[in-house]
């Protein structure tokens with residue numbers, strides 16, 4: 001069953017057409033990559049799915065419910081988590097509190113405080129942030145902030161996780177660890193969509209890749225297939 | 239309540255601070271025993287309690303990142319609402335102030351809905367302009383409000399065993415309201431609601447992606463803030479006995495809560511109270527004697543100094559962290 | 567009757583255009599949302615009042631004195647504004663709100679709460695041009711606004727400095743990359759904006775009674791006109807200023823002066839609801 005379905009969405013920023021009738025769907029428990037050159041419209045797709053940028057045309061469904069016009073917080077509560085390309089931590093809060101906020105706000109009812117604290121610690125452990133627990137998020141390095149983005153999104157316990165260029169600027173070793181983490185999450189049943197400009201993660205993880213150029217979907221398929229297509233090479237080089 | 243237990247888990251220093259604040263408030267209740275009933279000090283303290291309550295209300299909204307320059311609208315409507323209720327239905331002030339609070343809350347909710355798309359400086363501007371609307375109505379609906387002649391003979395508070403409307407009565411009423419409001423605000427800020435406000439203030443977009451309903455939280459927050467300001471206006475009306483539009487819908491009551499909250503420290507729960515105590519005492523005992531005409535220049539200077547040199551206010555200087563719990 | 571309304575409305579509107587132009591220049595280059603604009607206007611008025619009533623100078627000599635005094639004040643303000651941190655618009659609005667209170671109380675200390683006016687008896691004589699009668703005051707206001715606004719328009723459109731300035735307003739960073747001295751331009755534009763307020767001050771004090779708390783309405787009007795017209799659009803600012811002048815006049819005659827402030831506020835709210843991003847839309 002398709003968890004997420006994007007059906008012919010078209011959006012404008014000012015008079016510029018940023019997405020042009022883009023369709024794709026994401027099956028449950030899969031990892032899908034979205035790639036494309038700068039300005040292709042990748043982030044705009046995430047903004048549309050998470051409810052910030054209402055498409056002019058087309059529809060988006062999540063778990064078979066049309067969410068095109070739902071407000072962002074409602075979509076988030078349905079089980080959609082996302083990160084931002086440029087990390088946006090709550091700077092005045094500690095790392096621990098950032099993740100805690102994800103827990104507190106996404107649940108319909110309050111959980112036992114002990115459980116919240118335990119779960120928060122587990123997530124921090126997973127993203128290797130335990131040692132920074134009491135640091136203010138504004139004081140983290142870029143790579144730590146990237147991991148905090150993921151941690152906060154995970155804390156909302158999403159069914160579908162949208163990751164926007166989380167690997168950019170990470171060392172090869174860090175990328176390896178990230179790949180392992182995502183594999184693990186996926187094996188526990190989480191569906192993941194990755195925007196990946198440099199293709200670092202997609203090649204290793206994605207079962208399916210969507211290529212965007214200039215607001216249009218120009219190709220789709222298995223990573224090795226797609227990367228050998230002429231049209232894709234042209235888009236990246238030209 | 240569960241989140242409060244959580245707060246206790248997170249901040250072991252929380253509990254001693256609550257004790258200190260409680261002790262300080264109890265001490266304030268004892269002041270009248272030491273001072274003479276009619277003393278000037280008692281009056282000044284009463285005023286500072288009212289301002290503190292007003293600043294707390296203002297700051298609750300500011301916690302969400304919305305800076306209001308128009309709390310005089312809610313304050314004034316509370317004053318008029320309560321006075322008219324008491325005069326027309328012949329009720330006790332302790333009953334009518336709830337009507338005043340409700341009037342403030344309704345106007346606040348209305349403006350919350352109307353200004354839902356405005357942020358930052360533009361929200362501030364809209365609230366600044368808002369004050370003129372209830373003022374225009376109070377000025378011109380002469381059959382109800384007597385226009386610029388104002389309302390007279392607003393009934394005073396009466397407490398058992400104490401002379402009606404004596405300084406002592408007002409002192410006790412103001413201090414009790416402040417205590418209750420402080421408790422309410424502290425509970426809100428340490429609940430899930432308070433955490434939502436902290437998140438919204440820092441990054442609204444991200445807050446929404448973790449499931450925070452921005453419109454909902456802003457609306458309930460501005461309503462409670464307007465309710466508090468309305469109650470303050472109501473208390474003011476009954477302690478003064480006379481109100482007129484220019485007096486309650488004035489820039490003064492929009493500026494004061496902001497000045498005091500910012501100066502005391504807007505990121506801490508008790509910051510506004512500290513700011514009100516310090517500034518009112520400074521105003522009445524230092525500036526008033528030196529510049530009888532323009533003593534409120536103090537408030538202008540206080541805002542400017544705060545913005546330039548101490549964004550966290552006095553509590554910030556004392557080391558309160560911005561998220562506000564440790565300041566409680 | 568309507569013609570009279572039109573004329574006084576245009577005269578008032580020209581005055582609004584000058585103060586809005588000042589607001590717009592200050593905001594355009596420094597992002598300072600100056601809520602104390604009306605109080606600065608009052609300060610100019612009070613300076614002219616002192617020059618005229620205490621030192622016996624006439625109206626015209628008091629104008630350069632007011633301009634000079636405010637420009638000096640502007641130098642100090644510019645330095646102070648530079649220290650204010652992000653979020654700039656919100657912080658400056660709060661800061662200048664403090665400045666409003668401080669200035670109001672300074673006026674109270676020096677001038678008391680009395681209503682004062684610059685007496686310029688020769689201005690109430692009427693002149694007839696094409697069967698329409700103006701007071702000399704209206705004509706002077708109109709001409710002053712016309713001359714200063716045209717001068718500014720010429721400066722911005724047709725001189726190198728003006729082009730650099732407009733580039734600075736549109737995009738600070740890009741202007742810097744083009745080799746424009748952004749800092750120098752900023753301070754010049756800021757002082758120019760303040761000087762316009764200094765120019766308007768004496769007129770304000772000779773048309774209205776001035777009193778310490780009488781500045782806020784002028785501020786709101788300057789903001790309305792600037793938002794409607796967009797920052798730095800000189801011609802649009804004149805149109806919007808005239809529109810506001812006519813509206814105010816209409817409200818005063820039809821509803822009475824008691825409704826004027828209320829209507830100004832309603833207009834501001836309506837405009838903010840229509841343009842929720844206010845000045846940001848037009849950069």
Ligand SMILES: Nc1ncnc2c1ncn2[C@@H]1O[C@H](COP(=O)(O)OP(=O)(O)OP(=O)(O)O)[C@@H](O)[C@H]1O
Nearest residue numbers: 013018036037038039040041042043044045085197
């Ligand atoms: N806030 C905005 N206002 C106007 N145009 C925008 C805005 N954000 C993005 N755009 C434009 O929309 C188009 C798509 O942008 P988008 O951010 O979706 O691209 P992207 O594929 O994520 O690129 P990148 O690899 O740089 O992140 C670009 O042409 C960009 O210039």
Ligand SMILES: [Mg+2]
Nearest residue numbers: 042043044085
């Ligand atoms: Mg992007």
